[in-house]
Amino acid sequence: MKVTIVGAGNVGATCADALAHRRIASEVVLLDIRENFAEGKALDMMQTATLNGFNTCIAGSTNDYAKTANSDVVVITSGIPRKPGMTREELIGINAGIVKNVSESLLKYSPNAVFVIVSNPMDTMTYLALKETKLPKNRIIGMGGILDSSRFRCYLSLALNCPANDVDGMVIGGHGDTTMIPLTRLASYKGVPVSQFLSAEELKKVSADTMVGGATLTGMLGTSAWYAPGAAVATLVDSIVNDQKRLFPCCVYLDGEYGQKDICLGVPVIVGKNGWEKIVDVKLNEEEKTSFAKSAEAVRNMNNVLSSVTN
Ligand SMILES: NC(=O)c1ccc[n+]([C@@H]2O[C@H](COP(=O)([O-])OP(=O)(O)OC[C@H]3O[C@@H](n4cnc5c(N)ncnc54)[C@H](O)[C@@H]3O)[C@@H](O)[C@H]2O)c1
Numbered sequence: 001m002k003v004t005i006v007g008a009g010n011v012g013a014t015c016a017d018a019l020a021h022r023r024i025a026s027e028v029v030l031l032d033i034r035e036n037f038a039e040g041k042a043l044d045m046m047q048t049a050t051l052n053g054f055n056t057c058i059a060g061s062t063n064d065y066a067k068t069a070n071s072d073v074v075v076i077t078s079g080i081p082r083k084p085g086m087t088r089e090e091l092i093g094i095n096a097g098i099v100k101n102v103s104e105s106l107l108k109y110s111p112n113a114v115f116v117i118v119s120n121p122m123d124t125m126t127y128l129a130l131k132e133t134k135l136p137k138n139r140i141i142g143m144g145g146i147l148d149s150s151r152f153r154c155y156l157s158l159a160l161n162c163p164a165n166d167v168d169g170m171v172i173g174g175h176g177d178t179t180m181i182p183l184t185r186l187a188s189y190k191g192v193p194v195s196q197f198l199s200a201e202e203l204k205k206v207s208a209d210t211m212v213g214g215a216t217l218t219g220m221l222g223t224s225a226w227y228a229p230g231a232a233v234a235t236l237v238d239s240i241v242n243d244q245k246r247l248f249p250c251c252v253y254l255d256g257e258y259g260q261k262d263i264c265l266g267v268p269v270i271v272g273k274n275g276w277e278k279i280v281d282v283k284l285n286e287e288e289k290t291s292f293a294k295s296a297e298a299v300r301n302m303n304n305v306l307s308s309v310t311n
Contacts, residue, residue, distance in 0.1 A: 001241040002027040004068040004110065006102050007078035008038035008060065010223065011118060014230025015075060015237075017045055020056035024238045029068050031061045033078070038062060071110040073240050075233055076129070078102055079119035092121065092302070093309040099125045103133050114240050114275040117142045117251070118233055122175045123299045124306050126251045126264040138275040142251025144175025145266040147232035149249060151213035152182045155206045156189075159198055166190050172249045172266045172282075173295035177215055180266070181291045182207045186282070236271065243273040252276050259289070260296045263303065 003025040005012045012030060019025045032038040039060030046058050061067040068074065079095040099119055106113065115135065117126040126142030133140070148171035150164075157164035169187030173180050184203045187194045195203065209216070217225040239246040250269050254260040257279045258267055269276040284292060 001025045001073070002029070002071045003073045003075065003237055003241065004029040004031060004071040004106065004113075005075045005077060006031045006068075006106065007076065007119070008032035008034075008041045009077065010226035011229045011233070012075070012077040013041045013045075014226045015077070015233040016041070016058055017048075018231050018234035019237060020045060020049075020054045020058055021052050022234060022238070023054055023056065024234060025056055025073075025241060028056055028058045029061060029071065030058065031063065031065070031068060033063055035062050036060075065105040065109050068106060069109040071106075071113045073116060073237050074106045074110055074113045075116040075118060075237065076102055076106075076125075077118040077233075079125075092124065092305055095119055095121075095125060096128055096306055096309060099128055100132050103129045107133050107135070114139045114141065116233060116236060116240075118229070120175075121302055123179075123251050123264055123266070124302045127253075127303055128306060130253055130264060136275075137253040137255075138277065140253065140264075141236065141269075141271070141276050142175070142264055142266075143233050143236050144251055145171055145180075145249030146236055147229050148175065148180050148182075148210065148213065148266075150228055150232060152187070152206070152210040155209045155213075156187060156194060156198075159202055159206050160189055160194065162189060167194070169194075170249050170268060171210065172268065173292055174265060174299045175251065176298070177211050179295040179298045180211055181288065181295060182210045183282075183288065185285065185288070239271040240273060240275065245270050245272045245277070247271075247280060250276055252279065254279075257281070258284075258292060260292075263296055263300055265296055265299055 008030040030038040042058045042060030122144045130140045153167045156167045171182045249266045268280040270278045
């Protein structure tokens with residue numbers, strides 16, 4: 001299986017490393033606009049093959065899309081982070097231009113690929129990629145909820161003082177500090193509701209920490225995180241290329257599901273070789289439904305900014 005990752009920066013390169021290390025793909029192409037950057041990262045990773053025991057072929061490319069031809073999955077991580085003094089409209093304008101051009105180039109060489117969108121603001125960039133490529137909705141997936149859920153499970157495990165793999169939980173809604181919704185009511189420790197072990201106050205803190213999970217790391221690192229984002233993208237790609245039918249919260253096009261239309265937002269979906277194959281209808285309570293509607297409103301406002309900068 002061939003996977004192309006556009007953007008050989010922190011997240012893209014970490015994802016490529018995980019795809020090889022975990023033997024998820026037989027061929028990975030890393031593409032970047034910076035001269036020789038992707039080639040350098042790919043060569044460095046290839047030199048770990050005998051050390052890490054993988055046979056994945058990793059190739060780099062400076063903007064030559066012919067090398068990405070016939071990919072099964074394409075991942076878009078290209079974009080810039082917000083810089084001091086830059087308005088959100090300017091950031092959206094720049095990243096929208098990048099995501100639009102990259103999507104068109106990828107589509108030309110890999111018309112049958114499943115597209116995974118990572119660039120921020122991810123919910124809006126996923127919507128843009130869907131509208132620009134005009135691909136069937138199932139083949140466009142935004143990755144944000146898998147990362148947010150792994151942060152949620154990490155904070156829950158720290159509060160419970162147990163291994164993170166013994167904890168289950170999901171974050172739905174938008175991929176933003178104020179738009180994501182950690183579903184604490186449904187989180188469990190080996191199948192037992194976490195509310196049996198943690199107080200309402202402790203759960204509130206876990207939620208709050210999860211929601212600012214990305215911002216906390218940006219404050220510590222001076223740029224956004226990459227280990228967990230890269231691993232989260234690789235986990236999503238694994239479910240696609242190996243047709244695992246895993247259940248993840250992903251950003252997908254809603255056409256009435258969860259009470260929303262004409263928007264891409266994080267909901268639980270089944271992911272397999274055709275992309276997202278089914279939206280899972282989790283029964284939300286009134287409070288969760290209200291949060292979801294608010295999240296949709298915020299993402300829709302961002303999408304409206306997008307139409308003002310791209311028209
Ligand atoms: N969805 C998520 O969960 C999530 C998590 C972390 C980061 N992100 C987002 O992912 C994006 C990448 O983050 P990063 O930390 O890897 O940034 P980075 O700056 O390390 O890497 C971005 C790379 O994109 C390349 N690039 C820019 N324009 C390009 C183009 N037109 N074609 C090809 N390559 C191009 C740059 O040269 C750079 O190497 C950002 O938008 C970031 O906000 C999303």
